[in-house]
Amino acid sequence: MESGEGVVGPVRRVEIRVEGVVQGVGFRPFVYGLAERFGLNGRVGNDTGGVVIDVEGPREAVAGFLKSLEVDAPVLADIERVTVVTRPPRGSIGFRIVDSDHGGPRRTPVPADSATCKKCLAELFDPCDRRYRYPFLNCTDCGPRFTIVRDVPYDRGNTTMAEFPMCPACAREYHDPTDRRFHAQPVCCPDCGPRLRIVDAHGRPLGDDPVGRAVELLRAGMVVAVKGLGGYHVAVDATNPHAVETLRARKRRADKPFAVMVATVDEARRLCVVDEAAERALTDRRRPIVLLDRRGKELAEAVAPGNRQLGVFLPYTPLHHLLSVEFGAPMVLTSGNASDEPIAFTDADALSRLSGIADAFLVHDRPIHAWADDSVVRPWRDTVVPVRRSRGYTPEPIRCAWEFPRPVLAVGAELKNTVCLASGCRAVLSQHIGDLRNLETFRAFTDAIGHLSRLSDIVPAVVAHDLHPDYVSTNYALDSTGVDLVGVQHHHAHVAACLAENGVAGPAIGVAFDGTGYGSDGTVWGGEFLLATLSGFQRVGHLEVVPMPGGEAAVRQPWRMAAAYLRDDPDASSLAVARRQGRRWEWLRRLVDSGLGTPVTSSVGRLFDAVAAILDIRDTVTYEGQAAIELEQRADPGCVDGYPVGVFEDAGTFVVDGPGLVRAVVDDHRCGVDVALVSARFHNGLAAAVHRTCLSIAERTDVWTVALSGGVFANRLLLERTVEALEGSGFTVLTHSRVPCNDGGISFGQAVVAAARDRSSD
Incomplete structure (x- = not known):
């Protein structure tokens, strides 16, 4: 959208507002480089609504800048709207990045975690690079985001990286607008960043080469707990029947299939049928677990007993890449928990709850603030559909065709629980929380609501819930004060979620x-x-x-x-x-x-x-x-x-x-x-x-x-x-296509029903 004052002449000045997932993704240095490329003057900065750009120069150059702004945006950016207003030229000289304006309500989404990019991966395995084999390297195109953010705005001081002061080399990169690590909040290196170590179930060190020692233990048939991006996993050799059966017994997981990590798409093809849609899903920056039809007998039968399909994923952190390359074989990597419990994500909790499962712990000292299970998708009709929407997706907003007249909190169902916060035209779905049947999961449920509320700056005026009187989520809603309650029938919420994500208001036949x-x-x-x-x-x-x-x-x-x-x-x-x-x-x-x-x-x-x-x-x-x-x-x-x-x-x-x-x-x-x-x-x-x-x-x-x-x-x-x-x-x-058809999508359906009733009552 553009408006202006009819300014004519060879020089043009425009003010541009870019909204969406545009902070924490390298957008300002991208704009800086774009302005340099087109020879334009002005400035760029963040505010609570997104990115604000003031640019002037030759009319043709400004037109090229505006076109490239959306076409060539950073890989992690998700632009919702670009607003352009023409202003009188003021003779700016040079282009600069200005300090952020944090006043006003927060409307810019925090980006989701993203898998290691190709440039960082090249550095990881380059013996001449100062981050060679460093398990935590990242840049503005990849790395932890949601799982390390404590509060907004998304600055280093509000993340779990606050306790790691940058060394001079990292600080130079962080402050250099031409560097791909400019304002990459998790930037670090071996001199100043988190460190990896391997310990036994009592916290005692097991050696000076954590990755190498972990690989030795895996090859010996041991169970190793690995601290990942959104929580702990437990790992075993997927080709070792005894190791896999041991893991099943310790996790009290009799039959449910395990997910398997492989190093490359070619290795995935050895195990499963991988078509174009599946390959896109496997290599997507979100790195979900992808459910694929099996082929061959390379894996232990106990990995997915009696199942024609296998959940496969590729490494998504530098640590996972190091493990995959050194181990050189498929690896079971499943959630670090006992049956029906939420995933362990703090070090103390992991050592306590997983000590009876894991023989060793591959840990590091970067805290995880928000847990996130791996996401799961299934290829269907040249695309993929979500089965579990979590790491890599949360807290990316789901844009809706209709506004939410008042901010809504929807508390979801009893099983496969998620919660949803919605305001404006955005709905933010939480990570997978699980089955609300024990105290630990209920704590995870309330923590998710609090964390999403802080990140989205949404204070709900409406709380939507299921009609079931005995659901934990329903009772949480009924205990809420100062809000309007909206009960939504379970199957109507299912159908409404499907309608809303397809931009259809109905009527429709909902099955x-x-x-x-x-x-x-x-x-x-x-x-x-x-x-x-x-x-x-x-x-x-x-x-x-x-x-x-x-x-x-x-x-x-x-x-x-x-x-x-x-x-x-x-x-x-x-x-x-x-x-x-x-x-x-x-x-x-x-x-x-x-x-x-x-x-x-x-x-x-x-x-x-x-x-x-x-x-x-x-x-x-x-x-x-x-x-x-x-x-x-x-x-x-x-x-x-x-x-x-x-x-x-x-x-x-x-x-x-x-x-x-x-x-x-x-x-x-x-x-x-x-x-x-x-x-x-x-x-x-x-x-x-x-x-x-x-x-x-x-x-x-x-x-x-x-x-x-x-x-x-x-x-x-x-x-x-x-x-x-x-x-x-x-x-x-x-x-x-955007939320699960199962109860993981119920909270989104509840939110859109509550909003529709609000609109119909106006």
């Missing part, structure tokens, strides 16, 4: 499939068809409800859902799943008949659980969604036929015949049909049922946009089959 969510009628929802806008919804369809024997116990024991779905089958006791349970099977069927302790549910997640148990895949689970994941893993992707699924009307609501789908599964299973075909037919049948139900709703409402959300749609096979069917009938299909 929300997940494990459990508190319904508006007090029952357990999870297979919902909603006619939705951002501000409200009508439930127009759902999966047929069935008993959920034992409530939460049915989530941990899928065989209970099998018994519930087979309650009317007189021959169910002859199935292997019934024989495995013995007397418990008949006892549970009597419990279902009595109605005691058996809430009803429309959950698609519980439907998957029932089928997995019937097909003898999984009777009990050790992590959320395990039965459904393994059922998808067993499906034959080449199978295109599916079971016919009935859809009927009940009091004007469309109901999908889940029990009928289960009966079809049982019939084929009794006939000895291969599990791979049965699983594929189940997936295809469910996708066809979604298609049929959406067609019925569209014919009644003339709404031809569908938003797919909820954790079940992390199932790639189901997602692909559903989208193909819907698009084939002319629907516009919206899916997630």
Whole structure:
């Protein structure tokens, strides 16, 4: 946008405001160099809203400067808006960088952590460079940001680097506008920066060569805790079965797959199928874990037992690069915690909580202020979709098509919790917090709210929360004072998140499939068809409800859902799943008949659980969604036929015949049909049922946009089959690309619903 005073002549002066992620990314030295290149005069500085530039010179040169300002911006910059105002020339001489103006409310986002750039990587392995093999080198294009920031503005004194005074050589780089380390707040070197050491579980030194000693221990089959960017990892040799099984036992992680770090994309290709989208994700500056289809048998089976996919990532800090190169083989690198606990990120906490897991600790003295688990993405349709949005993404704002009339805090769900702070047109999603089921995670939850509030300078006037009365996050909201509370139904939040990130206000047909969510009628929802806008919804369809024997116990024991779905089958006791349970099977069927302790549910997640148990895949689970994941893993992707699924009307609501789908599964299973075909037919049948139900709703409402959300749609096979069917009938299909479809995106959905209701009440 540009405005001006009609100034004519050979010299032009403009004032420019650049907003977005433009501080802490080398933007001012970039502008300085750009002005020098075009022979322009003026100045550049930071303020609380972004970067402010005053530049003058020949008209053609100013035009070239303005074009290059956005096209050639630094790699970590994310420009939201450039405002240009023409002013009368004033005869400036030279170009300079001026001191920052920190007055007023903070509106400039803090950048996210970024993987080591190519220039720093070259220095790391250059024997002639003064930072040769230094595990903490960085510049304005890479390195720690969010995880070291204590407060704003983003200056060195407000980061955990404050306790490391710069040596003269680093200070010269820091103050030189032509150097790529100009105002790189974490700048350091071996003379003045953090130092690495290796110790045992009691904190006693284990040698003078920390990386070399860590590699020796890994090769010997030991478990090594590694202090990373956003917390501690624990590492073992991914090719050593005994080492991997030892790690599983110590972490109390029976089955959930481990992520694997490899040094290069070529090494990733040896383990997995890597297409162009996957390669882009692997080499992205965020360095997420990328879920890929496996190939070969190089790794220990216990890395990802029975799983066709593997989570792979490349090194993202200098320390990771050093370890990868010296070790020379794939390495398990998983979160430093015991099962269900938040990641350890302080040294004292790590030594305390991980002493029973790790044999040695590779530590350093740069404190981590904000923990951040690794992000996880999955390639889909030439792009990637987030499964867990954390390190490398937080606190990058999600820009919205509509304003938040009042600042909002959304506190998310119980599982895969995140929180969201929103103001203006920006929503800031926290790092992955986890499951709010213990005191440590609740502390992480409250710490995340406090830290994001400081960084974003947002004081909420509205707190949005789930309707479930027993959620920890809901109770936190209800205890808040001086704010307006907005309760948001769980599945509406899912659908609203999908709508908002696609810039669609609705109405749309929202298909929300997940494990459990508190319904508006007090029952357990999870297979919902909603006619939705951002501000409200009508439930127009759902999966047929069935008993959920034992409530939460049915989530941990899928065989209970099998018994519930087979309650009317007189021959169910002859199935292997019934024989495995013995007397418990008949006892549970009597419990279902009595109605005691058996809430009803429309959950698609519980439907998957029932089928997995019937097909003898999984009777009990050790992590959320395990039965459904393994059922998808067993499906034959080449199978295109599916079971016919009935859809009927009940009091004007469309109901999908889940029990009928289960009966079809049982019939084929009794006939000895291969599990791979049965699983594929189940997936295809469910996708066809979604298609049929959406067609019925569209014919009644003339709404031809569908938003797919909820954790079940992390199932790639189901997602692909559903989208193909819907698009084939002319629907516009919206899916997630910026927030997870699972409960990690719930807080964003809650925030946009609260804002939409605010706007509609004006």
